[in-house]
Amino acid sequence: MIEAVKEKTALNNEALRAEFSILSRKVNGQPLVYLDNAASSQKPDAVIEAIDRYYHNEHSNVHRGVHFLSQLATEKFEAARETMRAFVNAAETREVIFTKGTTDGINLVANCMARSVLRPGDEILISEMEHHSNIVPWQMAAEQSGAILVVVDTDASGQLVMEDFYAKLNKRTKMVSVVHISNSLGTVNPVKEIAKAAHKFGAKVLVDGAQGAPHGHIDVRDIDCDFYTLSAHKMYGPTGMGILYGKAAELEALPPYQGGGEMIKDVTFEKTTYNELPFKFEAGTPNIAGAIGMAAAADWMAGVGHDKIRTIEKNLLEYATEQLSEVEGIRFFGTAEEKTSVISFLVDGTHPYDMGAIIDKMGVAVRTGHHCTQPLMAKYGIPGTVRASFAVYNTYEDIDTLTAAVKRAAKMLK
Ligand code: C6P
Numbered sequence: 566m567i568e569a570v571k572e573k574t575a576l577n578n579e580a581l582r583a584e585f586s587i588l589s590r591k592v593n594g595q596p597l598v599y600l601d602n603a604a605s606s607q608k609p610d611a612v613i614e615a616i617d618r619y620y621h622n623e624h625s626n627v628h629r630g631v632h633f634l635s636q637l638a639t640e641k642f643e644a645a646r647e648t649m650r651a652f653v654n655a656a657e658t659r660e661v662i663f664t665k666g667t668t669d670g671i672n673l674v675a676n677c678m679a680r681s682v683l684r685p686g687d688e689i690l691i692s693e694m695e696h697h698s699n700i701v702p703w704q705m706a707a708e709q710s711g712a713i714l715v716v717v718d719t720d721a722s723g724q725l726v727m728e729d730f731y732a733k734l735n736k737r738t739k740m741v742s743v744v745h746i747s748n749s750l751g752t753v754n755p756v757k758e759i760a761k762a763a764h765k766f767g768a769k770v771l772v773d774g775a776q777g778a779p780h781g782h783i784d785v786r787d788i789d790c791d792f793y794t795l796s797a798h799k800m801y802g803p804t805g806m807g808i809l810y811g812k813a814a815e816l817e818a819l820p821p822y823q824g825g826g827e828m829i830k831d832v833t834f835e836k837t838t839y840n841e842l843p844f845k846f847e848a849g850t851p852n853i854a855g856a857i858g859m860a861a862a863a864d865w866m867a868g869v870g871h872d873k874i875r876t877i878e879k880n881l882l883e884y885a886t887e888q889l890s891e892v893e894g895i896r897f898f899g900t901a902e903e904k905t906s907v908i909s910f911l912v913d914g915t916h917p918y919d920m921g922a923i924i925d926k927m928g929v930a931v932r933t934g935h936h937c938t939q940p941l942m943a944k945y946g947i948p949g950t951v952r953a954s955f956a957v958y959n960t961y962e963d964i965d966t967l968t969a970a971v972k973r974a975a976k977m978l979k
Contacts, residue, residue: 576880692716696937697939751908
């Protein structure tokens with residue numbers, strides 16, 4: 566029966582898989598089965614080549630020189646901003662701030678809000694399933710401003726309890742910051758509904774899109790969020806790079822984050838005037854190669870097609886759920902109706918670290934532990950999970966290898 570499912574839904578991803586050179590290497594003497602994509606995906610040749618081309622042929626500092634290479638680098642850098650604008654469907658390129666990644670983007674907003682908007686007694690609403698990157702910056706902002714952190718419940722299947730969200734939303738709520746897709750559970754949150762409700766109370770909305778971006782079809786205008794953050798390295802791009810999208814009016818209203826070159830218009834010892842968007846939030850020489858690599862990744866995803874990416878991931882998730890269900894004593898965490906290609910599980914009588922270490926010897930890379938969501942793990946009363954996460958280049962055979970490895974490891978550990 567399982568074979569029939571496989572036959573009916575051929576993935577047709579052999580050609581695009583061949584664009585990822587790293588996937589043909591061996592690990593511990595075994596062919597690599599890379600299922601740690603939610604932590605960081607691998608990079609297609611097109612992305613690596615774009616970065617290589619930039620450093621070999623096009624490098625100089627941006628926005629600073631009249632010479633040829635500086636202008637070329639600036640052109641490429643600003644073209645990358647336009648590519649990312651289109652990727653998230655922002656209205657204007659000045660709404661796209663280059664950052665080091667999701668963590669950096671959330672820290673920017675939290676820090677700037679703490680210094681401007683937040684007052685003692687104001688409330689910041691987050692959820693139980695947040696990554697530490699969407700908890701700690703808000704705790705710091707609360708400490709600094711006297712605001713209060715309020716947390717929305719998650720139910721046993723890993724879905725937000727919307728009644729609890731509506732009950733906790735009120736006129737003191739100044740910020741609602743929620744994850745688009747949970748990294749530990751795969752749950753897709755109803756961010757459009759959340760934004761609509763939050764705006765009725767005048768609250769601002771940030772969506773942590775670290776796990777949203779890899780699946781494509783991001784539309785910040787449709788969600789109507791005030792801020793959206795993402796990391797390039799989870800969407801086939803380079804590490805240390807990402808964007809913060811912000812509505813122009815919201816970004817204008819915030820004070821600058823860091824001071825330095827690029828973010829200023831005019832400096833005297835008495836007073837500095839700040840640059841316009843997006844440069845107001847981009848102090849110092851930026852990660853030019855990172856921006857070019859990130860745009861190459863967005864272009865690559867567009868070339869594959871966001872629909873195709875989602876279809877492949879959905880088939881992989883269905884097949885993996887079916888296969889892993891056959892493992893004796895397996896428990897899944899995150900069974901929401903709306904979920905992406907992440908499977909978190911534990912096998913009775915085994916510790917996730919031992920499971921991860923043993924299957925690594927069989928060439929299978931998964932993530933084990935709390936996945937930077939310790940409060941969520943505490944809620945479930947577990948130390949962590951084994952997490953397999955799928956990308957567009959994974960195959961049914963990868964899942965067969967994972968399932969066999971988990972069964973073998975479970976036998977060894979019990
Ligand atoms: N999650 C994971 O294995 P950075 O490190 O800034 O690129 O992304 C942080 C981050 C924020 N929010 C969510 C939902 C995330 O999943 C992550 C990164 C990785 O799940 C590393 S902990």
